[in-house]
Amino acid sequence: MRDTPVFESAVIKPDSPPGESLCFGFQGGKMLVCQDAGIQVPRLSQLGPMDLPADAFHYLGRQAHTHCFAVALALETALPAGFELHELRTVAMALDAGLFTLAGMARQVLLWDQNHRFCGRCGNATVDHPRDRAKVCPACGHSQYPRISPCIIVLITRGDEILLARSARFPSGLYSTLAGFVEPGETLEHAVHREIREEVGVTVRNLSYRGSQPWPFPHSLMMGFRAEYAGGDIVLEDDEIVEAGWWHVRALPPIPPAGSISHQLITDYVAEKTK
Known part of the structure; x- marks a missing residue:
C-alpha cells in the first residue's frame, strides 16, 4: 500500500x-x-x-x-x-x-x-513482558508474541486483460485477485507460483513486488505482487475458487473496495493501461 x-x-x-x-x-x-x-x-x-x-x-x-x-x-x-x-x-x-x-x-x-493468557507449552498463566509486546510464562519461560500470518496476493496480467477470480465466500458478483498463505519453508516467490498453479492452473513470469498491507481477518500480512501470464488454460483446481476469467481493463466486474491491497493492485494497472 x-x-x-x-x-x-x-x-x-x-x-x-x-x-x-x-x-x-x-x-x-x-x-x-x-x-x-x-x-x-x-x-x-x-x-x-x-x-x-x-x-x-x-x-x-x-x-x-x-x-x-x-x-x-x-x-x-x-x-x-x-x-x-x-x-x-x-x-x-x-x-x-x-x-x-x-x-x-x-x-x-x-x-x-x-x-494467550495461558502458556501453550505448560499451561500456566502468562504475564505481560515489561518492555515487549509478548506474553511470558513465569514457570517455563516460554514467550508468545502476536501471531502474524504471511500471505501473498497477486494480480496476473495479459496485455489489456487481467485475471480475476471469485471465491464462494465473496458477495455475489464480486471478483478479486488471487491470494493465499505462505507455507513453511517457502519464499514469497515460490508461494506466488504455487498458489496460482493450485487455484487456476496457469503459469506466470516477471514477478514484481508492489507493496504490503496488514489485514486483520484475523492476523494476515498481505504482500502484493504483479505477474505476467506465461501460459496455460484456466483450470479451477481449488475448491475455494468457483469462477475465474480474463477481464479487459475497460470492462471490469465489481472488485474489492478502495482501501484494500487488491483494489490498489487492480486500479494501478488499469491506470497504467488507460492513460
Whole structure:
C-alpha cells in the first residue's frame, strides 16, 4: 500500500495520556464507534462514563502527536448514548487507510491478549513482558508474541486483460485477485507460483513486488505482487475458487473496495493501461 503518516509503535503507555488519545475499542469482535458527523473513532475522554478497568487498555503507540490505544470491552459493558458497534469490514469503508490500519492493529492485539493468557507449552498463566509486546510464562519461560500470518496476493496480467477470480465466500458478483498463505519453508516467490498453479492452473513470469498491507481477518500480512501470464488454460483446481476469467481493463466486474491491497493492485494497472 502507499505510504501513510508515520506511526510509532510502542508498548509502554505514557503516565498521563491526554484525553484526545484515540481508543480503538472492541466488544464481541465488533468495533466501537461514535456517531458524531459520521463514524468516528472515540477519544479517551469520551470513554470516561464507561468506567473501564486499567487492564482493558493496551497501548499501541503514537500517530503523529496522538496516542492510540486498543480497548477490550467486556460483553456486559453498556454503551453510552451515541456509541455503536460495527463490523470492522464495514468500518473500513468509512475510515481513512491510516485509521483502518490502526483499528486492525488494535483488533489483532486484543485477540492475541485474549488467546494467550495461558502458556501453550505448560499451561500456566502468562504475564505481560515489561518492555515487549509478548506474553511470558513465569514457570517455563516460554514467550508468545502476536501471531502474524504471511500471505501473498497477486494480480496476473495479459496485455489489456487481467485475471480475476471469485471465491464462494465473496458477495455475489464480486471478483478479486488471487491470494493465499505462505507455507513453511517457502519464499514469497515460490508461494506466488504455487498458489496460482493450485487455484487456476496457469503459469506466470516477471514477478514484481508492489507493496504490503496488514489485514486483520484475523492476523494476515498481505504482500502484493504483479505477474505476467506465461501460459496455460484456466483450470479451477481449488475448491475455494468457483469462477475465474480474463477481464479487459475497460470492462471490469465489481472488485474489492478502495482501501484494500487488491483494489490498489487492480486500479494501478488499469491506470497504467488507460492513460
